[in-house]
Amino acid sequence: MxxxxxxxxxxxxxxxxxxxxxxxxxxxxxxxxxxxxxxxxxxxxxxxxxxxxxxxxxxxxxxxxxxxxxxxxxxxxxxxxxxxxxxxxxxxxxxxxxxxxxxxxxxxxxxxxxxxxxxxxxxxxxxxxxxxxxxxxxxxxxxxxxxxxxxxxxxxxxxxxxxxxxxxxxxxxxxxxxxxxxxPDNEYFLPLDKAEVVREGSQVTIITYSRMRYHVIQAVDMLVQEGYNPEIIDLISLKPIDIKTIITSVKKTNNVIIVEECMKTGGIGAELIAQINDNCFDDLDAPVIRLSSQDIPTPYNGKLEKATVIHPEQIIESFKDLMSLKI
Structure with a gap:
């Protein structure tokens, strides 16, 4: 190593x-x-x-x-x-x-x-x-x-x-x-069509990819400290989407949050919602929550740029909103 x-x-x-x-x-x-x-x-x-x-x-x-x-x-x-x-x-x-x-x-x-x-x-x-x-x-x-x-x-x-x-x-x-x-020091290959279950959990499936993986992990670390148990899936493959891994998770958690850096309109999250509704509609306890970047060109100004993308605080808030529906 x-x-x-x-x-x-x-x-x-x-x-x-x-x-x-x-x-x-x-x-x-x-x-x-x-x-x-x-x-x-x-x-x-x-x-x-x-x-x-x-x-x-x-x-x-x-x-x-x-x-x-x-x-x-x-x-x-x-x-x-x-x-x-x-x-x-x-x-x-x-x-x-x-x-x-x-x-x-x-x-x-x-x-x-x-x-x-x-x-x-x-x-x-x-x-x-x-x-x-x-x-x-x-x-x-x-x-x-x-x-x-x-x-x-x-x-x-x-x-x-x-x-x-x-x-x-x-x-x-x-x-x-x-x-x-x-x-690893030895040669290895990974499949191009498989998602990664980053963390197994039982309450909400959080689906993400690329840099947002780390915003999700930050949010989940704080949620776990409060006694919650989310599941994290890193898509990795954006085409084809590994819908089998997602279906297995949704059947267990019954709730989904999508966190992406892509734009909301026509983004990867939009396709995910369509496929989840096609395959898991009866397993969902609530509509899928989609946290996406705003539909604007990314500003150069640092504070405005930061405001266009999703951050851990928003993920935590959405997770707790979903959990409140279960009470």
Whole structure:
């Protein structure tokens, strides 16, 4: 076991997969000599050279399209978005090409492609650098979507994503790169379609993902001190959603709170509510509570930025509101 930062866990995953398979390569802006904006590709250029750690121009649509073409020929590209918000410039390539080509070619092509990078609300990064694109991409057929949340799952999930024969959108939160955790010395992989039950409980199922995992844990730590017993599920897989794990939990707790950094309108929480109502309506004692970011561009002002996202106090209040209904 060795303690690693999340950015280094991601780097180790890429390094191991590049060493294992010469078809794996990385492309993106400033990933070579500079080592990436968050140092996920630090020192890899010196090890693998220009053709496998490929610095690109500022042209997301072009290099994403190139990566899709490379995947069609049998290579396994990893696209780093310097900020995932910039990949809106490549939305056409991701939706019309990456997501569809396996189907529209009648299965003649597979697209073993990973698109990864930082996103989410940081600390005063401004509206254009603070977007949460998971709901944008969730509607695209043919994609898998993963949101890592710990150094351990970041490494295991990225290794699995690189080996998957489908296009995977891999979300990393900009504020989680400096998390540290002990990682196994042996090689390991984690499934791309499974949620994690972070804490087992009996009263309310709290569903979350990415950075909000830690806001939920803070809230639950305080609730446990008061004698409550919540259950926490980290979705991890945003597409497909691991609805089986959620159903099992809801049948036990009969109440659900969703905590997300995504926007409320059309967000991941909206899809979760639909699936929970489809599968667990008769098991619910109360309507699902959804705690989401406000439907506005993220302000640059620090206090206003903080006010747009959910914090532990709001989670505690919502939990106690649900518990009051049981009395």
């Amino acid at each position: 060795s303690k690693q930062f999340m950015f280094n866990a991601l780097r180790e995953a890429i390094d191991e997969e590049m060493a294992n398979n010469q078809r794996v390569f990385v492309l993106g802006e400033d990933i070579g000599h500079y080592g990436g904006s968050y140092k996920v590709t630090k020192d890899l250029h010196a090890k693998y050279g220009d053709l496998r750690i490929l610095d690109t121009p500022i042209a997301e649509n072009s290099f994403t399209g190139m990566a899709i073409g490379a995947a069609m020929t049998g290579l396994r590209p990893i696209v780093e978005g310097m900020n995932m918000s910039f990949l809106l410039l490549a939305f056409n390539q991701i939706s019309n090409n990456a997501g569809m080509l396996r189907y529209t070619s009648g299965g003649n092509f597979s697209i073993p492609l990973v698109i990864r990078g930082p996103g989410g609300v940081g600390r005063q990064l401004g509206a254009e650098h603070s977007q949460r694109l998971e709901a944008y991409f969730q509607a695209i057929p043919g994609l898998k979507i993963v949101a890592c949340s710990t150094p351990y799952n970041a490494k295991g999930l990225l290794k699995s994503a690189i080996r998957d024969n489908n296009p995977v959108i891999f979300f990393e939160h900009v504020l989680l790169y400096n998390l540290q955790e002990d990682l």
